[in-house]
Structures are given as C-alpha cells and as structure tokens.
Amino acid sequence: MKRKLHIENHKELGKIFIHYHGEKLENCNICGNIASFLCDFPVGENKTCDCKLCNECANHIGVNLHYCPDHFKMWQEFKNRPDFEEKVTNIINFKDLNKWAT
Numbered sequence: 001m002k003r004k005l006h007i008e009n010h011k012e013l014g015k016i017f018i019h020y021h022g023e024k025l026e027n028c029n030i031c032g033n034i035a036s037f038l039c040d041f042p043v044g045e046n047k048t049c050d051c052k053l054c055n056e057c058a059n060h061i062g063v064n065l066h067y068c069p070d071h072f073k074m075w076q077e078f079k080n081r082p083d084f085e086e087k088v089t090n091i092i093n094f095k096d097l098n099k100w101a102t
C-alpha cells in the first residue's frame with residue numbers, strides 16, 4: 001500500500017501531526033491506527049467533518065465531542081473570539097441532534 005506522508009509540526013500545541021493521504025480503510029485519518037472517533041466539528045447543515053480519529057489523535061473537547069487536529073486548531077482560534085459562548089451553545093445544540101455519535 002502506497003501512502004503519502006505529510007507531517008505538520010504544531011509548535012504552539014507541542015505536537016507533531018502525521019497525515020496519510022490516500023488511506024481508505026477504517027483507520028485514523030491522521031496516523032493510521034484503528035479509529036475510535038469521528039471528528040464532530042460542524043461543517044454545514046446537519047453535517048460534521050467525520051474525519052476518522054484514533055484515541056491518540058482525537059482532541060477531546062467535551063463529552064462525546066472530538067475534533068480532528070485541523071478543526072481543533074480552528075476551535076482554539078475561535079475560543080478566543082468575543083462571540084465564543086453564543087457559538088458554543090449552537091454547537092452543543094447541534095450535537096444533541098446527532099445521537100449517532102454517542
């Protein structure tokens with residue numbers, strides 16, 4: 001199996017992220033381990049990112065709420081915004097509609 005390796009060094013998080021491109025198995029989209037979670041970041045109406053994540057690569061945001069490294073970065077940026085609380089409420093409401101994720 002040929003996979004393209006992409007390494008991102010996130011100094012601000014103290015982490016190095018390794019991405020495999022072209023992986024089609026039910027493996028973590030980041031490191032290739034068995035995936036345990038899906039990224040729950042909302043990407044549109046009734047849609048989440050669904051990036052497959054193993055326990056190591058999933059960023060635990062809350063109960064049954066996990067973000068992939070890219071979306072975790074976005075989440076961190078948007079946590080610093082003044083309208084953060086309003087947006088978070090929207091995400092939690094959205095999450096309640098998606099019981100599949102539990």
Ligand SMILES: [Zn+2]
Pocket residue numbers: 028029030031032033053054055056057058
């Ligand atoms: Zn992983």
Ligand SMILES: [Zn+2]
Pocket residue numbers: 039040041049050051067068070071
């Ligand atoms: Zn994501």
